[in-house]
Amino acid sequence: MVQQTYKDLLYKCNKCGFCLESCPTYKQTLDETYSARGLLTLAEAVESSELELTDVFRDRINSCIRCLACADKCPSGLLPFRLIQKAKENLVTEKGMDMSKRVFCRSIVKNKWLMGRALKWGKTFGFLEGSVPKMAHNFQRLVPQVMEVEKPKANVGFFVGCAINLWYPQIGLASVRLLTEAGFNVTIPKKQKCCGVPVLSLGDAQAAKRLAADNLEAFEDVEVIVTACASCGLMLKKDYKRFGAGNAFMNKVKDVTEFLAENIGDLRLKSKKNKSGKKKKITYHDPCHLNRGQDINKAPRKLLNSINGLELVEVKNSEECCGGGGTFRLFNQELAVKIAQGKINAARESKATVLSTSCPGCIMQFNDIFEQTGEGMPVKHVVELLADSLN
Numbered sequence: 001m002v003q004q005t006y007k008d009l010l011y012k013c014n015k016c017g018f019c020l021e022s023c024p025t026y027k028q029t030l031d032e033t034y035s036a037r038g039l040l041t042l043a044e045a046v047e048s049s050e051l052e053l054t055d056v057f058r059d060r061i062n063s064c065i066r067c068l069a070c071a072d073k074c075p076s077g078l079l080p081f082r083l084i085q086k087a088k089e090n091l092v093t094e095k096g097m098d099m100s101k102r103v104f105c106r107s108i109v110k111n112k113w114l115m116g117r118a119l120k121w122g123k124t125f126g127f128l129e130g131s132v133p134k135m136a137h138n139f140q141r142l143v144p145q146v147m148e149v150e151k152p153k154a155n156v157g158f159f160v161g162c163a164i165n166l167w168y169p170q171i172g173l174a175s176v177r178l179l180t181e182a183g184f185n186v187t188i189p190k191k192q193k194c195c196g197v198p199v200l201s202l203g204d205a206q207a208a209k210r211l212a213a214d215n216l217e218a219f220e221d222v223e224v225i226v227t228a229c230a231s232c233g234l235m236l237k238k239d240y241k242r243f244g245a246g247n248a249f250m251n252k253v254k255d256v257t258e259f260l261a262e263n264i265g266d267l268r269l270k271s272k273k274n275k276s277g278k279k280k281k282i283t284y285h286d287p288c289h290l291n292r293g294q295d296i297n298k299a300p301r302k303l304l305n306s307i308n309g310l311e312l313v314e315v316k317n318s319e320e321c322c323g324g325g326g327t328f329r330l331f332n333q334e335l336a337v338k339i340a341q342g343k344i345n346a347a348r349e350s351k352a353t354v355l356s357t358s359c360p361g362c363i364m365q366f367n368d369i370f371e372q373t374g375e376g377m378p379v380k381h382v383v384e385l386l387a388d389s390l391n
């Protein structure tokens with residue numbers, strides 16, 4: 001079978017426009033150049049030398065939120081987001097990156113503490129539009145590197161990810177507590193790095209490759225790799241293939257909700273009794289990188305429905321993008337807020353008192369908007385709610 005080139009795949013787009021209805025950036029701007037079809041058309045023009053690599057092209061090609069929705073609608077079977085990613089990487093190869101992004105990708109991202117500081121300073125000094133929360137206690141300093149239980153079922157390696165390590169250690173604490181309660185030894189390799197999503201989204205494939213190499217080595221000896229970040233999970237499961245990961249590595253990566261749902265019969269969970277008889281209403285947001293990226297949507301709901309005293313209220317747009325998109329919200333705050341508005345309205349209309357999800361990036365997006373507006377509700381990771389239900 002002849003392998004199709006990047007240019008071949010660009011020409012395979014038949015310009016039908018089915019992707020428009022699912023593209024969150026296009027639906028907000030109604031600008032064709034923000035859509036998958038428009039971006040592929042621009043990339044095609046660059047490949048055929050009809051269009052130069054201008055700042056406008058750079059702005060547009062970096063506007064892809066990587067929600068993956070375009071692939072669901074494509075009758076040609078394309079993965080438009082992958083072609084857009086390739087266009088980003090080609091742009092970096094040809095034109096390089098601006099100084100702040102280059103320093104971030106090549107130096108800062110290697111140090112999680114420094115990365116947290118840099119993202120905070122980026123908002124202060126005008127390099128970024130979006131903001132990040134105040135840094136919390138570093139998760140990896142709060143827990144031992146190895147947690148052992150009696151008669152372990154397996155040795156699980158916990159991939160922390162930057163968001164949990166820097167801003168949401170409570171998600172990590174809930175995760176490892178549930179994993180040990182379920183009968184698994186947990187190892188948190190000290191040498192693990194950022195998964196590489198932030199630098200790859202900026203088009204720096206070489207920086208992502210270096211981070212991947214470190215993580216492949218760090219998790220070489222564990223039987224299962226569990227993460228509580230949807231974006232990290234997608235990167236480890238699928239994107240690491242291009243950076244040298246074999247099936248043996250990628251097949252042992254599990255989202256924490258996926259893994260706990262598979263072992264729910266042996267979880268040794270004892271939910272608190274609901275003395276009042278009243279149930280707290282919660283609603284659930286499907287992260288793009290978990291739902292579309294990994295086809296995981298039943299597992300989080302299975303866990304939420306197992307908690308006594310909670311009533312899961314579904315909303316019709318639970319699978320739509322929240323507008324976070326990893327680094328997208330940091331560089332496109334106004335558009336990110338507009339994309340999120342439909343989700344927020346639906347959550348409020350559901351009368352839920354808690355919004356739950358399975359991705360720290362989505363949590364950051366919702367919390368940031370709720371903080372700006374002064375109106376909102378608590379946003380909790382599924383594992384936080386599950387851990388809170390333990391005796």
